[in-house]
Amino acid sequence: MTELLVASRNAKKLAELRRVLDAAGLTMTLLSLGDVPAFDEAPETGATFEENALAKARDAYTATGLPAVADDSGLTVEALNGMPGVLSARWAGAHGDDLANLELLLGQLRDVPDERRGAAFVSACALVYGPGEQDAVVVRGEWPGVIAREPRGENGFGYDPIFVPDGSSRSAAELSAAEKDAASHRGRALALLVPALRKLC
Structure with missing residues (x-):
């Protein structure tokens, strides 16, 4: 069975990709960064989600020789000229302090x-399956919505409690995992990778 390395230690990202693969009828063995020998991971210095995702996937492929998928995602807010964007995880200074x-x-x-108060969650997903420039696919998924005035809901993480998707009266943190998967930026981007992943099986 084809092995696919997900360049992340986030179990939720692995589970999300697993659901996308299952829905597409693809049987692949998913590995995380915790399943392979450690390697130097370059800092995320790209100016775009696409640059960061591609750099992460290329590092993982180069270190392991395995086809690798990586994503970079965040929130873009119209009133802030698209920020926090690639700085979403460290907008308040410390990386990953969701509440701050x-x-x-x-x-x-x-x-x-x-x-x-228009905004969108954005996810760029990159698949690298060889050493050449042509051995890579980068896709982008967007989930449009608006920023609420106060947090609502206990599900999800990050900015989910203040993001209300277009067409919904509930925040992303008030949606079930299945509802979020069906609509989310990462779910949309991963679905766009399916044709390329199918060729690896």
């Missing part, structure tokens, strides 16, 4: 009227 990031963003948008 969320509170800073709400503070920055406090005086922004409802009609200017």
Whole structure:
């Protein structure tokens, strides 16, 4: 069975890809970074989600020789000219401090009227399966919505409690895992990778 390395230690990302593969009828063995020998992971210095995802996937392929998938994702807010963008995980300074990031963003948008609170979750996913420039596929999924005025819901993580998807009255943190999978930016991007992954099986 084809092995596919997911360049992450996040079990939720592995589970999400597993569901996408199962839905597409693809049988692959998924490995995480915890399943392979450690290697130097370059810092995320790209200016775009696509650059960061491709760099992570290429590092993983080069270190292991396994086809590798990586994603870089974040929140873009219209009133902040697309920020926090690639800085989403460290918007308040410390990497991964979800509550501080969320509170800073709400503070920055406090005086922004409802009609200017448009936003989107963005995920770029990269698949690298060989050493050449042509041995890579990069796709992008977007989940449009608006920023709420206060957090709602206990599910999800990151900015989910203040993101209300278009067409919904509930925040992303009020959706079930299945509902989020069906609509989310990462789910959309991973689905776009299926044709390339099918060729590896």
